Amino acid sequence: MSRKSNTEQRRTEIVGALLAAIAENGYEKATIHAIAAKAGLTPGLIHYHFQSKKEILIDLVKTLANYSCERYLQFAAPAATPREKLRAYIDARLAKGSGASAATVAAWVMIGAEAVRQPEVREVYQEAVAAELALSRELLAACLAEQGKKTRGAAQLAAALLAFMEGAFQLASAAADVMPQGYAAATAAQLMERFIDAEPAARK
Amino acid sequence: MSRKSNTEQRRTEIVGALLAAIAENGYEKATIHAIAAKAGLTPGLIHYHFQSKKEILIDLVKTLANYSCERYLQFAAPAATPREKLRAYIDARLAKGSGASAATVAAWVMIGAEAVRQPEVREVYQEAVAAELALSRELLAACLAEQGKKTRGAAQLAAALLAFMEGAFQLASAAADVMPQGYAAATAAQLMERFIDAEPAARK
Amino acid sequence: MSRKSNTEQRRTEIVGALLAAIAENGYEKATIHAIAAKAGLTPGLIHYHFQSKKEILIDLVKTLANYSCERYLQFAAPAATPREKLRAYIDARLAKGSGASAATVAAWVMIGAEAVRQPEVREVYQEAVAAELALSRELLAACLAEQGKKTRGAAQLAAALLAFMEGAFQLASAAADVMPQGYAAATAAQLMERFIDAEPAARK
Amino acid sequence: MSRKSNTEQRRTEIVGALLAAIAENGYEKATIHAIAAKAGLTPGLIHYHFQSKKEILIDLVKTLANYSCERYLQFAAPAATPREKLRAYIDARLAKGSGASAATVAAWVMIGAEAVRQPEVREVYQEAVAAELALSRELLAACLAEQGKKTRGAAQLAAALLAFMEGAFQLASAAADVMPQGYAAATAAQLMERFIDAEPAARK
DNA sequence: AATGAATGAGCATTCATTCAT
DNA sequence: AATGAATGAATGCTCATTCAT
Numbered sequence: 001m002s003r004k005s006n007t008e009q010r011r012t013e014i015v016g017a018l019l020a021a022i023a024e025n026g027y028e029k030a031t032i033h034a035i036a037a038k039a040g041l042t043p044g045l046i047h048y049h050f051q052s053k054k055e056i057l058i059d060l061v062k063t064l065a066n067y068s069c070e071r072y073l074q075f076a077a078p079a080a081t082p083r084e085k086l087r088a089y090i091d092a093r094l095a096k097g098s099g100a101s102a103a104t105v106a107a108w109v110m111i112g113a114e115a116v117r118q119p120e121v122r123e124v125y126q127e128a129v130a131a132e133l134a135l136s137r138e139l140l141a142a143c144l145a146e147q148g149k150k151t152r153g154a155a156q157l158a159a160a161l162l163a164f165m166e167g168a169f170q171l172a173s174a175a176a177d178v179m180p181q182g183y184a185a186a187t188a189a190q191l192m193e194r195f196i197d198a199e200p201a202a203r204k
Numbered sequence: 205m206s207r208k209s210n211t212e213q214r215r216t217e218i219v220g221a222l223l224a225a226i227a228e229n230g231y232e233k234a235t236i237h238a239i240a241a242k243a244g245l246t247p248g249l250i251h252y253h254f255q256s257k258k259e260i261l262i263d264l265v266k267t268l269a270n271y272s273c274e275r276y277l278q279f280a281a282p283a284a285t286p287r288e289k290l291r292a293y294i295d296a297r298l299a300k301g302s303g304a305s306a307a308t309v310a311a312w313v314m315i316g317a318e319a320v321r322q323p324e325v326r327e328v329y330q331e332a333v334a335a336e337l338a339l340s341r342e343l344l345a346a347c348l349a350e351q352g353k354k355t356r357g358a359a360q361l362a363a364a365l366l367a368f369m370e371g372a373f374q375l376a377s378a379a380a381d382v383m384p385q386g387y388a389a390a391t392a393a394q395l396m397e398r399f400i401d402a403e404p405a406a407r408k
Numbered sequence: 409m410s411r412k413s414n415t416e417q418r419r420t421e422i423v424g425a426l427l428a429a430i431a432e433n434g435y436e437k438a439t440i441h442a443i444a445a446k447a448g449l450t451p452g453l454i455h456y457h458f459q460s461k462k463e464i465l466i467d468l469v470k471t472l473a474n475y476s477c478e479r480y481l482q483f484a485a486p487a488a489t490p491r492e493k494l495r496a497y498i499d500a501r502l503a504k505g506s507g508a509s510a511a512t513v514a515a516w517v518m519i520g521a522e523a524v525r526q527p528e529v530r531e532v533y534q535e536a537v538a539a540e541l542a543l544s545r546e547l548l549a550a551c552l553a554e555q556g557k558k559t560r561g562a563a564q565l566a567a568a569l570l571a572f573m574e575g576a577f578q579l580a581s582a583a584a585d586v587m588p589q590g591y592a593a594a595t596a597a598q599l600m601e602r603f604i605d606a607e608p609a610a611r612k
Numbered sequence: 613m614s615r616k617s618n619t620e621q622r623r624t625e626i627v628g629a630l631l632a633a634i635a636e637n638g639y640e641k642a643t644i645h646a647i648a649a650k651a652g653l654t655p656g657l658i659h660y661h662f663q664s665k666k667e668i669l670i671d672l673v674k675t676l677a678n679y680s681c682e683r684y685l686q687f688a689a690p691a692a693t694p695r696e697k698l699r700a701y702i703d704a705r706l707a708k709g710s711g712a713s714a715a716t717v718a719a720w721v722m723i724g725a726e727a728v729r730q731p732e733v734r735e736v737y738q739e740a741v742a743a744e745l746a747l748s749r750e751l752l753a754a755c756l757a758e759q760g761k762k763t764r765g766a767a768q769l770a771a772a773l774l775a776f777m778e779g780a781f782q783l784a785s786a787a788a789d790v791m792p793q794g795y796a797a798a799t800a801a802q803l804m805e806r807f808i809d810a811e812p813a814a815r816k
Numbered sequence: 817a818a819t820g821a822a823t824g825a826g827c828a829t830t831c832a833t834t835c836a837t
Numbered sequence: 838a839a840t841g842a843a844t845g846a847a848t849g850c851t852c853a854t855t856c857a858t
Contacts, residue, residue, distance in 0.1 A: 048822075168371070194401075249840075456817070525638045534790050575781075603803055616841095664829080
């Protein structure tokens with residue numbers, strides 16, 4: 001008697017269309033019309049499945065945060081040591097080719113800009129940032145501990161790694177032409193390693 | 205005797221107003237009306253001094269790039285050694301309190317997002333990035349040379365430093381609440397130092 | 409054995425839901441969706457039982473006209489004299505507490521506004537008005553006749569009574585705060601009585 | 613150097629266009645486009661002179677309230693006695709031909725309906741109603757006093773007169789066909805007079 | 817009978833830009 | 838130089854109605 005709902009699938013399609021549209025032209029220019037066109041739907045239908053444009057954006061932020069997390073788990077599966085896991089994390093987010101698509105990276109940069117001015121976006125953006133911070137701090141602390149180093153500095157180092165990554169996304173999206181090729185993952189890994197190696201040993 | 209043109213002053217005022225407006229609400233919401241209000245001018249006058257909104261934005265990018273350069277020269281004035289100069293550079297851009305205002309940082313983040321999608325903005329943005337890259341590569345190469353290290357890796361290290369800075373701006377603007385306090389300048393300096401220290405010596 | 413149609417019940421539910429919706433937000437804002445929600449039905453079903461939104465409105469006008477008539481019969485049941493019947497009529501429509509619910513009154517006001525501009529609504533609205541006019545003219549004529557007065561002026565007096573009632577509904581719905589408390593039924597009755605008393609006697 | 617503002621004139625034109633549009637099709641159907649067309653302007657210009665559609669409506673309510681007041685003053689100019697002033701008031705609002713235009717009356721009815729559901733409209737509507745109440749109470753009290761009657765009942769009588777008027781507007785707009793011709797002003801005056809005449813004398 | 821997805825026209829509002837003054 | 842009115846093309850969103858299931 002009743003029809004089966006296809007809302008979940010439609011929502012996924014629409015969020016994907018926003019990702020594509022936002023990567024190309026930013027959030028403001030990613031109009032409902034443009035999103036609908038990319039998804040092969042009509043504009044009215046977008047608002048049948050989402051209350052507002054902002055709701056789609058917030059869904060996209062959550063989707064990308066989730067995606068980032070899952071990518072790490074994939075990359076980390078074969079990793080045995082803390083150092084390998086850290087490298088898996090860095091590669092999952094930065095390694096050329098294996099990293100996320102250019103569109104995803106550009107969309108994330110646009111989301112970052114929206115987070116500056118839209119409180120509701122900032123909220124979910126901060127949740128994603130906090131999750132990344134927690135994960136990288138844990139990985140860095142494990143590396144430090146393994147080498148008998150104090151782990152107190154892990155939080156700041158994690159923040160630095162995250163800043164590096166966000167900046168790398170920004171520059172890859174807007175200034176790839178003037179940046180050295182493929183510096184990101186390798187340099188990030190080296191910076192972390194050398195920092196950790198130079199850290200003084202913990203007292204017994 | 206003809207009246208002296210006040211165009212240069214007006215242009216400066218307008219660019220400053222765009223900086224303030226863009227920091228608060230992003231480029232799209234920084235309407236001509238809002239810019240005019242912040243500058244204490246009327247909307248029609250904006251288009252007397254600038255051909256288009258984009259032209260103001262491009263002027264702003266150049267202004268900020270210039271400002272960044274001048275700040276380094278100020279900070280570096282008392283610096284004697286390469287290492288002191290590098291630290292001056294890092295502090296000029298990142299040090300809490302001494303760094304640029306929150307509005308300037310937020311505006312720069314917004315500009316970065318616009319650079320992703322507007323070719324004309326990207327062009328001047330890339331010029332600014334290239335200038336920063338050249339400066340930091342030079343400073344890093346000097347540090348390496350001073351310690352008898354190979355300078356071949358300076359370009360990649362400079363790219364990493366720049367990525368870190370851009371990311372730090374992004375996170376300071378959109379996720380200050382979840383980031384550690386005051387990590388940026390100190391951690392950047394340490395990362396650079398330890399990387400350089402661990403670099404192998406150059407062959408004779 | 410075929411299933412029994414529940415159309416009549418559904419139509420009643422839907423008309424009741426329109427009454428509630430229209431009282432709150434007016435006809436335009438009483439969307440099919442809102443009506444469905446109030447009736448606990450789905451939007452599609454509304455158009456299964458009614459061809460259009462206007463058809464529901466027209467049904468509502470008829471329902472309210474019917475309701476008004478029945479209320480008079482209820483109130484007039486114990487009335488013996490013409491004057492008591494007139495008072496029963498006035499109380500049935502205006503008396504505080506015993507009168508119709510605030511929602512019904514507000515809905516009637518909204519219907520009156522729709523009748524100004526929608527010919528099909530005006531038609532049924534006028535039928536309702538004509539019925540009220542006829543009833544009150546009859547009641548007033550009986551009062552006049554009982555006192556040996558000419559009944560020629562009954563039509564105009566009936567029109568005045570109806571105008572008073574419609575206006576009282578309007579003011580009760582939109583300006584209750586600035587109107588005296590409970591003036592309506594008592595003043596209406598007094599106005600009618602004093603008018604009738606002052607009417608000259610009919611010639612033999 | 614500076615241009616002379618024509619905003620006041622434009623606002624008046626726009627409010628007049630809303631009056632015409634609302635009388636024909638109600639507030640919801642009086643679209644910005646329709647208002648602009650009636651005023652011979654472009655839709656964008658409407659929002660240059662008014663912040664929102666609601667602001668135009670509120671201006672219209674105030675304009676009509678003002679207009680009503682001025683009409684009374686005009687009609688009352690030659691009136692000498694309290695009874696003549698009361699009659700002037702009734703005629704100013706109700707007398708056929710001399711009364712307000714059908715469009716104005718219909719617009720007022722639509723405004724009354726909007727006042728039921730829009731708080732901001734209700735506020736100015738109530739102000740207008742309160743002013744009318746105060747004026748008619750004063751006029752009625754003067755009539756009562758002149759005849760040595762108690763004036764205590766003036767407030768309720770004023771409310772009744774106002775209700776009658778509002779209802780007369782409603783019925784004139786939506787049910788003129790079924791109402792007696794020209795009953796309004798004459799019957800209102802008679803109702804008031806007979807009520808006052810029948811009022812008991814005040815004690816010495 | 818009933819569901820809920822889908823459509824498409826229409827809405828108020830925004831805004832860069834133009835232009836007469 | 839400066840003003841502020843004017844334009845017209847968007848934009849996000851709403852909603853009665855249709856229809857496959």
